[in-house]
Amino acid sequence: MNAGFRVVEVQDYAAALPALRAVRQAVFVQEQQVPAELEHDLAGDPLCRHVLALDADDRPIGTGRLTPERRIGRLAVLAPWRGRGVGEALLEALIARAKALGWRRVSLHAQTPTVGFYARHGFLPHGPRFLEAGIEHQDMQRQLDAPNPVEDAEGALAALIGAAAGARRELSIYSRELDPGLLDRPEALAALRRLATSGGRSRILLQDPQTPQRSLAPLLSLAQRLPSGFEFRAIEEPVDLDYPSAFVVNDRDGWYFRPLGHRYDGEARIDGGARARQLRAQFLPVWERARPCSEFRALGI
Structure with missing residues (x-):
């Protein structure tokens, strides 16, 4: 029952x-x-x-x-x-x-x-x-x-939704500039909002925090309304800035990986525990080396 x-x-x-x-x-x-x-x-x-x-x-x-x-x-x-x-x-x-x-x-x-x-x-x-x-x-x-092949923007959106929905408490996002065309879509924002309002949070690593700030990225507005649900850090180490890929991984078994961060094509899986652990291990040291996004402090994030 x-x-x-x-x-x-x-x-x-x-x-x-x-x-x-x-x-x-x-x-x-x-x-x-x-x-x-x-x-x-x-x-x-x-x-x-x-x-x-x-x-x-x-x-x-x-x-x-x-x-x-x-x-x-x-x-x-x-x-x-x-x-x-x-x-x-x-x-x-x-x-x-x-x-x-x-x-x-x-x-x-x-x-x-x-x-x-x-x-x-x-x-x-x-x-x-x-x-x-x-x-x-x-x-x-x-x-x-x-893994499921991701071929286009619609597949990318579905892969992101799947990873966010499977998170217990945390979603880690390695992005270049908040992925216009993906992280600004209403369905993506709704998925991240659901996580934040259920007590979870999204940790977001950015190679370029200034561009989404200048473009008034919708995710920044969402984070401003739900500051406890989001944390942003900016990548500064040259070796990290040279990293060509982007990915999303949750604290369970879900992930979406793109070999080239400016493209949507890649692979995703909601039950791929080994790859999820690998991506979390890759994310953590870069997160620890990165600086808090002081650019966003005026927004209350």
């Missing part, structure tokens, strides 16, 4: 079909106006592996499935149960099953308002957005046994 609900894997599809249909009918057909003939998927559904979330009285409140194409789909939670961890529990159960099956990668079609939700669980967007059943979607993928 978890917060009044539990997640079970369906063993008998025919017996569970009324419960699966009850949730999906309410969410997809009635709420989102998806045509019933598209939702029911009479041919594909029996070939999938399904999970169900049940409330304390064993009434269905959420569902999801794994398809033979190694795709997560039909993830749905009844409206009164949203925001209570049901979707996360369903997704984690599906990922655990995919790993148990030996799958190396899993993908999904995310409705665009849910892209951030899946990014927090290590999925990165691939390709352009598209319409499916009249609703805008984004293809997202996650490698289950290897």
